[in-house]
Amino acid sequence: MFKNWLKPLLALVIMLPALALAADPGTVAEQAGNPSDVLWQAIQQGEVGRTTSSIGHHGQLINTPDERFLPLRSDWLAPAFALSLFGMIGVFILFILVNGASKLHDGFSGKMVFRWSKADVAIHWLGAIPCLLLILTGLVLLTGRLIVEPLLGQQALASFGAFAKPVHDYMAIPFMLGWLIMSIKWAKNQIPAKYDIDWFMVVGGYINFGPFKGKHPDAGFANAGEKLWFWAFVIFGAVISVSGVILLFPEYVEPSRNLSLLALILHAAAAIIVTAFSVVHIFMATVLSEGGMDCMVSGYCDENWAKQHHNVWYDEIKADGTLKYKD
Template sequence: MKTQYLRPLWVLFALLLPMLGFAADDPGTVAQQAGNQTEVVWQALKEGQEGYTTSKSEFHAQAINTYDERILPTRENILAPGMMLALFGMIAVFVLFILVNGISKLHDGFSGKLVYRWSKADVAIHWLGAIPCLLLILTGLMILAGRLFVEPLLGPAAFASIMAAAKPVHDYMAIPFMFGWALMCIKWAKNQIPAKYDLDWFLVVGGYINFGPFKGKHPDAGFANAGEKMWFWTFAFCGGLIVASGIVLLFPNVVEPSRTLSLLAILTHGASAIIVCAFSIVHIFMATVMSEGGMECMVSGYCDENWAKQHHNVWYDEIKESGELTYK
């Protein structure tokens, strides 16, 4: 018999002796021997010792997990509350901000002239990523934090029904999100390169503050302003982590991860999702509520001329000088 099988059998035999009535007279000696043998077992397992089993499981030879025991508590104690805070906390912050500050109106009103900004392909790519992203945030919230925050309120039966729908939706929406993320990163990166005037944009909070020394400020911005660039690169990086970890979790038979890798993928997935969720709330509020005339861009692909002049003046001047300014 192979040596690797003898060691676990000997340890098992030593541990069973007290149960079979062959223990030494001194209970302390028996306890000490059992403790020593237990340490030997754990040490062997941590070093990768494998045994024999008839199981066909992918991890049939791995008796225990040797991952850091802080991984699962981190998910429940940090990631779950963090996801709740990223969604509902950011919504509360923006609602309060709008109540105090108001929205950013067009100082010269709507011109009635619509300027070409996004192609039909760009609009389609945006919604290919945006709609799945929203569904993934909501279903991911239930998967990550539902058991801790929703189940106590609705009860086990109602929560089970919600999860029965949330889990498959989360899995299926992952695929279009991956494609949307990849296409956005490839197609839009050229317009997201930082510029010198981006720092000035941050210093006056993009001109969205309606009181104090910031009121009436209109910082320079190209096709994308500094805030949009920060959102893009955050989405590109964290979205990449979400996609990579999501593939590990969604296709375990293809990737064949270890148990430790699977748990690390869960943590990476959750942490990245929290960041994307928080930024998504900011992006949604800025596009739909905060910036008057902003939502039109991703509906028709056109923006009002006064909106372009006020929020993206550098880009507007460039296309005007080059003769690329096109009206609807």
């Protein structure tokens, strides 16, 4: 029985000094010259400690990044991304209302000319579908605080973000694969030519009024606008891909905190440019150019469409005997 109450008594005696210190939290700090303040200051300044992690900067309890990155992303890039998407959509809707679509002057011929192989069509959609999903999920992740939260509240933003984040991460892989294949496989048809300047001078012949009406500038397999889009996609797609790898796989890349933030900034900036071009590309193919969407559905285009929009290419394949019609 003696042993039963002796152990709790000894434990109480041992704990009395600690209880006294807990009752007066300022005692230790006063005796040691406010060591908590000294410790906190060291942590804020990036003091390195010991850790089991193999990555160097994990020794810092709190990282000390360049804070200029943060307002650049939230105050400038976030609204710019929304503007690149909704602003370009608004511009094209207004353009269609004023100008109308670009019609085939000779109508549809009914003859379908081979333009893209089945492999090319598949590669296009391999890159296009993930690109669209990345734009939409990126919109939530980057500009949700500006768009979603004011309209639907924080809970809705959190729900959308929880869905958007994994979709964005998983779609990155097929997007990068599509970008790489297209960049290599299609580059040969995207070399600038002298007549591309004339194409820009008359806005590709898509204007239906004024001195531009009825103009049909020369164009090869790809017109000047498509070439500009292609090289923008190659360059800024590379920025998106490289920065995306840094953000997706930090355990392998082992970036510093500043490099991670720089990757985040470059990722968003490149996405703004690709998004604006994507809107133009989609509207040109689906709404503005009559018959244009057939190319990336069946791989064939109407013969009159080829003559009107890609006459140099059409003349070349007709002359060298590679002109092929759909059966």
